Amino acid sequence: MKQQYVFGLAAFLAIVGLSVFMYKWQALDFPATRNQETSVWTIESSIHFDSGPGSIKVNLLIPTLTPGFRMLNENSVSRGYGFSLNYGSGGREAQWAIRRADGPQTIYYRISVYEDQGLRQSDTTPPFPPPPVINEPFRTAVEVIVAEVKEHSADTASFTAELLRQMNDPSPDPNVELLLSNASTRAEFVDSITTILASARIPARMVHGFELQGRQRSAEPVTWLEVHDGERWRYFDPMSGEENLPERFLVWWRGNEPLVNVEGGSNVQVEFAVQENHLDAVVIAETQAAQQGASIIDFSLYSLPIQTQTVYGVLLMIPIGALIMVVLRNMVGIDAFGTFMPVLIALSFRETKLFWGVMLFTLLVALGLSIRFLLDRLRLLLVPRLSAVLIVVVILMLLISLISHRLGMETGLSVALFPMVIIAMTIERMSVVWEERGAADAMRAGLGSLVVAIVAYLGMGLAWLEHLIFTFPELLLVVLSFVVLAGRYTGYRLLELSRFKALSGQ
Amino acid sequence: MKFVRAQDLREAGVLGVNQRNCDFIMRLNPRSLYPRVDDKVITKGLALAAGMAVPELYGIISNQGEVHAFGDIVADRQSFVIKPAQGSGGDGILVITGRSKRKRELFRLSSGVLISRGEIAHHISNIVGGQYSLSGNRDKALIEYCVNFDPVFTELSYQGVPDIRVIVYRGYPAMAMVRLPTRASDGKANLHQGAVGAGVDMSLGQTLTGVLDDEIVDEHPDTGALVSGLQIPHWDFILQTAARGYEVTELGYLGVDMVIDKDLGPMILEMNARPGLNIQIANCEGLSKRVARIDEIFDRDTSPEKRASIARREFPAERQTSIHFDQ
Numbered sequence: 001m002k003q004q005y006v007f008g009l010a011a012f013l014a015i016v017g018l019s020v021f022m023y024k025w026q027a028l029d030f031p032a033t034r035n036q037e038t039s040v041w042t043i044e045s046s047i048h049f050d051s052g053p054g055s056i057k058v059n060l061l062i063p064t065l066t067p068g069f070r071m072l073n074e075n076s077v078s079r080g081y082g083f084s085l086n087y088g089s090g091g092r093e094a095q096w097a098i099r100r101a102d103g104p105q106t107i108y109y110r111i112s113v114y115e116d117q118g119l120r121q122s123d124t125t126p127p128f129p130p131p132p133v134i135n136e137p138f139r140t141a142v143e144v145i146v147a148e149v150k151e152h153s154a155d156t157a158s159f160t161a162e163l164l165r166q167m168n169d170p171s172p173d174p175n176v177e178l179l180l181s182n183a184s185t186r187a188e189f190v191d192s193i194t195t196i197l198a199s200a201r202i203p204a205r206m207v208h209g210f211e212l213q214g215r216q217r218s219a220e221p222v223t224w225l226e227v228h229d230g231e232r233w234r235y236f237d238p239m240s241g242e243e244n245l246p247e248r249f250l251v252w253w254r255g256n257e258p259l260v261n262v263e264g265g266s267n268v269q270v271e272f273a274v275q276e277n278h279l280d281a282v283v284i285a286e287t288q289a290a291q292q293g294a295s296i297i298d299f300s301l302y303s304l305p306i307q308t309q310t311v312y313g314v315l316l317m318i319p320i321g322a323l324i325m326v327v328l329r330n331m332v333g334i335d336a337f338g339t340f341m342p343v344l345i346a347l348s349f350r351e352t353k354l355f356w357g358v359m360l361f362t363l364l365v366a367l368g369l370s371i372r373f374l375l376d377r378l379r380l381l382l383v384p385r386l387s388a389v390l391i392v393v394v395i396l397m398l399l400i401s402l403i404s405h406r407l408g409m410e411t412g413l414s415v416a417l418f419p420m421v422i423i424a425m426t427i428e429r430m431s432v433v434w435e436e437r438g439a440a441d442a443m444r445a446g447l448g449s450l451v452v453a454i455v456a457y458l459g460m461g462l463a464w465l466e467h468l469i470f471t472f473p474e475l476l477l478v479v480l481s482f483v484v485l486a487g488r489y490t491g492y493r494l495l496e497l498s499r500f501k502a503l504s505g506q
Numbered sequence: 507m508k509f510v511r512a513q514d515l516r517e518a519g520v521l522g523v524n525q526r527n528c529d530f531i532m533r534l535n536p537r538s539l540y541p542r543v544d545d546k547v548i549t550k551g552l553a554l555a556a557g558m559a560v561p562e563l564y565g566i567i568s569n570q571g572e573v574h575a576f577g578d579i580v581a582d583r584q585s586f587v588i589k590p591a592q593g594s595g596g597d598g599i600l601v602i603t604g605r606s607k608r609k610r611e612l613f614r615l616s617s618g619v620l621i622s623r624g625e626i627a628h629h630i631s632n633i634v635g636g637q638y639s640l641s642g643n644r645d646k647a648l649i650e651y652c653v654n655f656d657p658v659f660t661e662l663s664y665q666g667v668p669d670i671r672v673i674v675y676r677g678y679p680a681m682a683m684v685r686l687p688t689r690a691s692d693g694k695a696n697l698h699q700g701a702v703g704a705g706v707d708m709s710l711g712q713t714l715t716g717v718l719d720d721e722i723v724d725e726h727p728d729t730g731a732l733v734s735g736l737q738i739p740h741w742d743f744i745l746q747t748a749a750r751g752y753e754v755t756e757l758g759y760l761g762v763d764m765v766i767d768k769d770l771g772p773m774i775l776e777m778n779a780r781p782g783l784n785i786q787i788a789n790c791e792g793l794s795k796r797v798a799r800i801d802e803i804f805d806r807d808t809s810p811e812k813r814a815s816i817a818r819r820e821f822p823a824e825r826q827t828s829i830h831f832d833q
Contacts (some may be wrong), residue, residue: 487528493522503723504511
């Protein structure tokens with residue numbers, strides 16, 4: 001009966017722990033391995049203008065569909081303006097409005113995105129565009145060019161490529177020259193190309209965006225050509241005619257509408273700044289999950305202050321140490337002082353590193369033990385003697401630190417990080433065992449403690465494990481279920497297989 | 507270090523520490539009953555009330571202020587034993603076997619070493635302070651009669667008092683061994699301190715081979731005497747007394763430690779709620795099979811005498827003679 005309770009409890013704990021883990025890992029994309037950093041790009045647009053006498057309304061086109069990028073967050077900073085997000089014909093629009101404003105005004109809009117190669121938002125399949133109304137003599141020129149390009153192309157993609165080649169020809173056709181006579185900027189150039197494509201009944205539009213790389217104090221939006229081939233949108237470099245999109249190209253807005261429109265203001269200027277940050281993948285997963293409304297995130301350790309996080313980073317490994325302790329004591333059968341002393345010793349090794357930890361610990365215990373035997377001659381009572389050992393341990397630590405500092409070995413300073421109460425207790429326990437059961441037993445248990453401490457240190461120091469436990473604290477339930485099961489382990493301990501070998505029946 | 511297969515041990519019926527703790531101690535020995543065996547003052551009281559023989563108690567020192575009363579308690583007695591009431595594994599026991607002829611303040615330990623009254627007082631202070639108690643709490647020091655052990659064991663012990671450990675499972679004596687002090691064990695009869703444990707044929711009350719540090723031995727390491735074949739006197743009485751330990755303590759898995767005094771016969775020295783497992787090596791036999799047999803024949807209403815005779819009938823030694831001659 002009781003056995004079933006234990007198994008049931010262990011299974012319950014393991015299932016709960018593992019399912020929360022799987023949910024966070026698979027559904028919420030929490031990283032299971034460490035140091036998964038993601039570049040997060042923050043693009044800030046600032047709109048400067050002089051306010052007019054009346055009410056002011058500012059419209060800014062902002063990213064809607066951003067292939068290859070996922071939005072982390074966006075916000076706007078503007079003093080006294082009402083803010084709203086709307087959907088216009090060209091995509092999303094941010095709108096600020098104020099009844100009255102004085103002097104030069106600045107409005108900020110900021111968006112943070114990160115790369116997500118898998119992201120392909122569904123875009124609408126556009127209808128065939130109506131033939132544009134073009135005045136003569138441009139009309140004839142367009143018709144001639146369309147007819148000529150059609151001769152040299154097979155489909156939409158090759159048509160576009162051929163058109164771009166002709167338009168970029170260094171010694172252009174007179175028709176091309178005529179069409180481009182008004183196009184002084186890249187945007188106007190692309191605009192005229194979309195007009196020609198529309199005449200050929202090919203859906204095309206301009207895309208404006210930024211090539212994200214490093215930190216750019218003032219970034220200029222670059223115009224690119226987007227052509228729909230009946231199945232998907234294709235991107236063309238309007239200058240080279242190659243079908244590609246620059247690496248890390250964030251599409252800001254589409255179409256030929258102006259980026260910003262200010263009613264009631266003048267001298268409008270828009271500036272862009274780009275900044276790259278490296279954010280832990282965990283943070284992104286959390287923000288993402290929070291946006292999806294997964295309440296499990298409210299209990300994440302990453303929401304704690306950084307300092308507390310560091311403390312828990314260590315604390316959460318103690319159960320791992322305890323598990324190692326359980327295995328080594330109940331399944332292997334190693335003798336050690338105290339129940340959790342080795343785990344606490346292992347904790348202090350974290351600061352001193354293993355080699356120096358073992359050296360300093362051994363040195364301290366050896367010195368303390370000899371002092372303890374001296375104290376024994378004074379026949380002190382138990383508590384005063386323990387206190388005396390404690391004081392001696394502190395003095396010894398001080399001496400070790402000073403001497404090692406003199407010798408230029410800074411590692412010796414880390415001796416101060418040892419929990420001295422633990423050392424004093426170890427010395428006391430060891431000396432009692434030494435007196436009562438002899439040096440061999442004391443040495444064996446002392447060595448056993450050290451071995452357990454070293455194994456626990458190695459186990460608790462596994463970086464991937466630490467990350468795993470910290471990101472998925474629910475795994476502690478799995479550890480707990482292991483420990484509960486180990487509590488009902490009635491098989492032989494490993495060392496018993498040697499101890500009882502005389503009884504093996506051979 | 508040589509290892510054997512777990513399966514071989516299981517077939518031999520060897521009981522492991524984990525199984526002992528989990529299936530026997532936790533199931534059969536409720537925590538609330540522990541003080542009956544962990545505190546020797548209580549054990550002594552219960553045993554006396556049940557009419558069992560125990561070493562006479564000279565006095566108890568229960569706090570630091572009473573340590574000086576030690577002299578009054580001892581008075582002119584030549585020999586006595588000082589032990590912590592809640593000690594474990596024989597730690598903290600001081601056996602005084604005599605006094606210096608010229609200086610009365612000097613006491614002779616069982617090893618022959620002389621120690622002063624001040625050193626004894628310090629030892630008592632340590633006991634009272636809790637150095638040897640299981641929990642580390644304050645403790646009491648018992649000063650009691652020093653057993654004048656039966657000469658039957660003289661050849662087989664190096665100083666100290668040999669004792670007989672009987673494992674009593676649900677009231678039935680299941681296995682026994684004689685624990686023989688050695689020089690290494692400093693006169694103490696605890697196996698982990700280096701004493702020799704000799705298995706006992708339950709039906710005959712005769713010693714079998716011995717175990718020293720988990721190894722089987724034929725001879726006492728100090729005296730060289732043959733360990734096996736020694737007839738233990740008062741065997742019936744010893745088994746009955748051990749069986750009665752179950753009524754006294756109500757512990758289902760119990761170790762009863764007894765000594766045989768030359769004049770007073772077998773006496774209970776102490777009882778143990780977590781007896782060790784080396785007794786299996788000493789007897790060359792696992793406990794599990796005997797325990798299973800006791801579970802089969804268990805009858806709540808049997809008297810201790812009946813249970814002792816059942817143990818004699820059921821558990822004759824099987825393998826020891828052959829092993830003895832093989833080696």
